[in-house]
Amino acid sequence: MIRNAVHHLHRSYSSYLSPVVRPKTLADLFSKHVSREPITMITAYDYISGSWAQAANCDMILVGDSLAMCALGYESTTEISLEEFCFHVQAVSRSPGDAFIVVDMPFGSFESSIEKGVETAISLMKCSPKVGALKLEVGSHSLSTHNPDYSLKLAAELCSRGIPVMGHIGLTPQRVHSLGGYKVQGSRSAQDAAAIFETARQLKKLGCFSILVECVPHKVSQHITETLDIPTIGIGAGSGTSGQVLVQSDILGMLPGRVPKLAQKYTDLHAQxxxxxxxxxxxxxxxxxxxxxxxxxxxxxxxxxxxxxxxx
Structure with a gap:
């Protein structure tokens, strides 16, 4: 009698469980890429902004270290700690929806050694089962030497361990001081543009599933896209990439003032x-x-x- 009652309660409870939403996978993203459908990506900082991005049916959500400036009031993306960043990754991951979630590797969490980088990558992937990949900022591959950038070595190590990696080339905010500020990359010399192109080729060769191209002349980014057979996501890189990403606070006008040239403000949420x-x-x-x-x-x-x- 008791056993039947327990069984009845279990069935009643199960019937009210919400349907499981299957998150998008790398296969889904590649399917859009192959069919030449633009891939959409939006940053998010917490449960609310993650829920907005999910409700908008974007393909990918980027939990970027830009949240340090856009959501936490830091002066630079380099100030946020890994522990603080993980807190926001978990909050975004709790948002309901099927978007593929990509997570930044914040400054200071991987530069000291390959071992440290792998440890950080594992901890970020373990933040939530909904985290599908990591984004790694990569310096331009030098054409004059055979010494690869450290971040290329880390990308290779992560890919070899089965951790999906999106390489980030062009303007890499974590290296903004060595780049001389927030400037367009690869526009002043053919050598600079070729170095960015070669970095993209190296990342694809190492196993990166996608490449984010930031602040690069549109002809260069389009050539990269047409040459490689993996998706490219552009920000300030023109319309020739496989998809686009923007910072959510720029899209919604969450903060006062003008947005960067590479962005588009669709509403003025701050004023409203x-x-x-x-x-x-x-x-x-x-x-x-x-x-x-x-x-x-x-x-x-x-x-x-x-x-x-x-x-x-």
Whole structure:
């Protein structure tokens, strides 16, 4: 009798479980790439921004270290710690949806050694089962020497261990000081452009499943895309890449001021939010909010009278 009751309860509970959403896979992304369908990617910082990106049906979500500046108020992406970054990775990963989640390897978490880089990569992949890949900023491959950039060695090590890696070339914010600032890369000399192209070829050869190209002349990024048979994701790299990524705070206008040239602001959430909050402040000041009938909760008259008798 008890066994049947338990079985009945189990079946009743199971019938109310929400359907399992299958996250997109690398195969899904390659399918879009092969059919020449543009791949969409949006950054996210927390559960809310992750949920917005998921609801917009974007293919990929990037939990980028740009959240240090866009969401946490740091002056640079290099200031955020790995522990703090993992907290945001987990929050974004809890957002419901099927987007393929890619996670940055933040500055200071992998540069000291290959072993440290592998350890960091494993910890990031273990943040959530929904984390599908890592993004690694890579310096341009030198055509004049046979010494590969350290990050290329790390990319090779991670790929050899079965960890999906998206290489990030062109403008790499973590190396902004060595690059002389936030500047277009590969536009001043053929050698610079060739170095970016060669880096892309090396990353593909090492096993990277995709390459993010930032602030590179559109002819160069299109040539990279047409030469390689893996998806390229552009930001400030023109329309010839396999897909595009933008920072969510730029898209929504979350912060005051102009967005970078490479971005597009589709709404002004900052102004709208401030106006809404001012409206709330004014309503409270003028005793317009809350409205007892609309926002309050009532008590039965006999309970109210008994309450008065008790307290008086």
């Amino acid at each position: 939010s401030v106006d809404a909050l001012k409206h709330y402040v004014a309503d409270v000041t003028l005793h317009k909010f809350p409205d007892n009938d609309k926002n309050g909760f009532k008590i039965k008259e006999d309970v109210w009278r008994e309450f008065l008798e008790i307290v008086e």
